[in-house]
Amino acid sequence: MNINFDASKPIYEQIIDQIKQMLVRGELNPGDKLPSQRDMAKKIEVNPNTIQRAYREMETLELVETQRGRGTFIKEDKxxxxxxxxxxxxxxxxxxxxxxxxxxxxxxxxxxxxxxxxxxxxxxxxx
CATH class of the missing domain: 1.10.287 (Helix Hairpins)
Known part of the structure; x- marks a missing residue:
């Protein structure tokens, strides 16, 4: 995932938008596991707290669900x-x-x- 960050919008929102775009394009599918928050932070070179906020917001939006001990997954919703x-x-x-x-x-x-x-x-x- 490569994101060219836009200074006019919070980074966590841009991460969510990117994941939504990947879903629509079929690069991600319902049920797919997302990288750990630490791995995602390293991959896109942002603060882990930013990734934590993005994941938490995606849970609130019911886009993902976290399974204790297994990770964070795209919600299975057709x-x-x-x-x-x-x-x-x-x-x-x-x-x-x-x-x-x-x-x-x-x-x-x-x-x-x-x-x-x-x-x-x-x-x-x-x-």
Whole structure:
């Protein structure tokens, strides 16, 4: 896991986001064991307390569960990945719309740009 940390967002939140992205991309699956907190801290070069906070928050979000003596595992929930994917899509859409309106595009202009973009994307993807 390589994270290019963004100074505008707490590191523990960025770690959680990265794990969610790995789940959505299929790099992690429900039931997979996460590295120990110490190993994760060494791997991504952050303070172990930051990893502890990320793991604790992921437990609160019911993304992971810790099994005493065995480690921390991605929760076995088939719907979780789909819900995370939908949440990420909503957030990306909101950020996109926020930026487009901030630079002065109307709703109709945004719709036209997206339609044209989808057509171009489909054509490029087929080639």
């Amino acid at each position: 719907n979780m990945v789909l819900e995370i994917k939908k949440e990420m899509a909503r957030n990306a859409t909101f950020r996109f719309l926020q930026e487009m309106t901030a630079i002065g595009f109307s709703t109709e202009e945004i719709i036209n740009l997206v339609e044209k973009g989808l057509i171009n994307f489909k054509v490029n993807k087929e080639n």
